[in-house]
């Protein structure tokens with residue numbers, strides 16, 4: 364079985380994030396970059412399948428030079444090879460362009476059975492890239508799943524969203540996005556880290572991925588930021604220390620603000 | 624005036640309030656045209672209430688299969704409606720399903736996509752709050768038919784009665800090799816409570832609630848206020864409350880009139896999902912808890928003493944009126 368895992372490197376969410384003053388893109392310079400936590404779990408889901416079937420796992424990431432670290436981490440966890448799409452022209456790429464590039468990269472892998480992704484990233488929070496990749500590749504989308512079974516050419520999955528839960532079924536090849544509830548990712552072993560150094564990471568040329576793009580090149584974004592303003596931090600309001608009557612004070616507070 | 628397509632969010636029986644919010648926003652740009660995807664008869668049931676909220680046309684995209692496959696019937700319907708109406712924009716709710724449908728539609732149209740907007744002006748400029756509330760960004764689509772996903776609760780619904788024309792869209796049959804089949808469905812466990820992203824009041828519990836049983840205190844306060852129940856990730860991870868109620872960066876983003884945090888420390892990832900709430904109240908034993916840094920009213924105390932007293936006071940107040 365051939366599995367492709369889509370992973371993204373994101374700023375550590377514990378740290379403060381800022382937008383660059385010049386082009387309103389995420390300021391990555393002083394951010395601490397890590398492999399997205401949910402993507403670690405997507406990688407784990409692939410590795411679990413590799414334990415029971417003889418799967419070959421390709422990790423794909425689109426991002427700056429540093430994204431190679433994220434790929435290396437998944438290779439150290441046990442994936443077989445990487446594809447890193449890195450091109451200055453992709454700076455500030457929108458959700459659609461990101462999905463187009465990822466879909467094109469997946470197409471370079473032969474006989475893909477399963478594409479695995481996270482259901483959302485902790486930085487962009489579009490939660491749309493996997494669905495768009497499925498659209499572009501013509502694959503069934505089984506997204507936001509917290510449980511996954513692959514058997515006899517069929518995928519079944521438990522989807523969990525704000526709409527409730529659903530059981531999904533589709534034939535392979537298919538695209539699956541997983542939620543943070545699916546598993547606990549393994550830590551790379553020392554042996555894994557050493558082995559990862561020798562695993563191949565391909566860096567396809569953007570122009571080879573899109574041979575038909577016209578002279579104006581690839582459309583990077585279809586939207587424009589008109590204005591970006593930092594929001595003033597919320598100020599703390601009043602503070603009560605409970606002396607046995609704080610609940611009653613709160614009732615007064617809510618009444619005064621017409622909230623009850 | 625150009626048409627503005629609105630994807631109707633519904634459960635087969637009822638139109639969700641968020642749809643009326645979209646219709647109100649759509650009127651800023653043109654004539655709202657509602658797109659109903661469902662089993663035969665659904666659009667007919669919804670027509671009157673959609674027209675009451677300003678829909679000048681209602682597209683019926685109906686088939687027996689429509690509810691049996693994930694995403695593709697909705698995207699097919701929207702694509703057909705776009706070809707028919709050449710709209711100024713397409714509006715969907717920024718729910719999980721809505722974001723995915725919007726993304727796939729934008730791919731088919733090669734069009735600009737803006738997700739999780741909290742406002743939309745008459746020139747089509749969209750406001751988004753990014754990075755967990757640290758920036759307000761205003762953006763516009765520069766290529767193709769704008770596909771805009773609006774955060775539920777962000778825009779006030781308005782009644783604006785008009786007469787709606789019904790139009791039919793012939794959905795193509797679903798390709799089972801390119802779509803996932805939905806073989807079973809279990810809808811939300813919220814019971815009689817409002818949905819998290821529709822509620823005007825949200826009462827959330829954190830690890831401080833101490834257990835599944837402790838959540839009764841949270842639920843009782845939510846019920847007294849007619850609100851929804853939320854939970855921090857620590858509470859969800861510990862199994863106190865189901866995942867679908869998680870508020871925060873990897874859960875839901877909510878902007879209610881009133882957000883009450885009980886036993887929640889206020890980690891940055893939790894704040895990401897609730898700091899755009901109008902009024903924030905926090906109860907926490909620890910006076911150093913970061914949640915107090917942004918609470919409009921912070922109570923240092925035991926939630927098991929404060930919350931029941933508040934519940935009682937609110938219930939008494941409701942009884943008098």
Ligand SMILES: Cc1cc2nc3c(=O)[nH]c(=O)nc-3n(C[C@H](O)[C@H](O)[C@H](O)COP(=O)(O)OP(=O)(O)OC[C@H]3O[C@@H](n4cnc5c(N)ncnc54)[C@H](O)[C@@H]3O)c2cc1C
Pocket residue numbers: 376400485828829830831832854855856857858869870871872873874875885886887888889890891892893896906907908909912924925926927
């Ligand atoms: C990538 C990533 C994504 C994340 N996404 C989310 C997310 O979406 N949502 C989210 O919530 N978190 C998220 N987190 C986790 C987040 O960092 C915190 O761990 C979590 O929010 C803590 O939950 P808590 O406040 O309930 O628990 P704690 O931090 O343990 O706080 C419990 C609080 O309860 C108080 N307390 C205890 N007993 C009582 C009592 N009897 N009365 C009053 N107060 C009491 C304590 O003083 C303490 O402040 C994420 C983390 C990461 C790394």
Ligand SMILES: Nc1ncnc2c1ncn2[C@@H]1O[C@H](COP(=O)(O)O)[C@@H](O)[C@H]1O
Pocket residue numbers: 369370371399401402405423424425426461465479480481482483484487488489490491492493
């Ligand atoms: N630049 C990228 N490179 C690789 N995978 C990505 C990238 N952006 C998004 N993804 C995948 O899409 C998922 C959801 O991302 P998003 O739709 O941006 O919230 C992520 O968890 C990844 O699996």
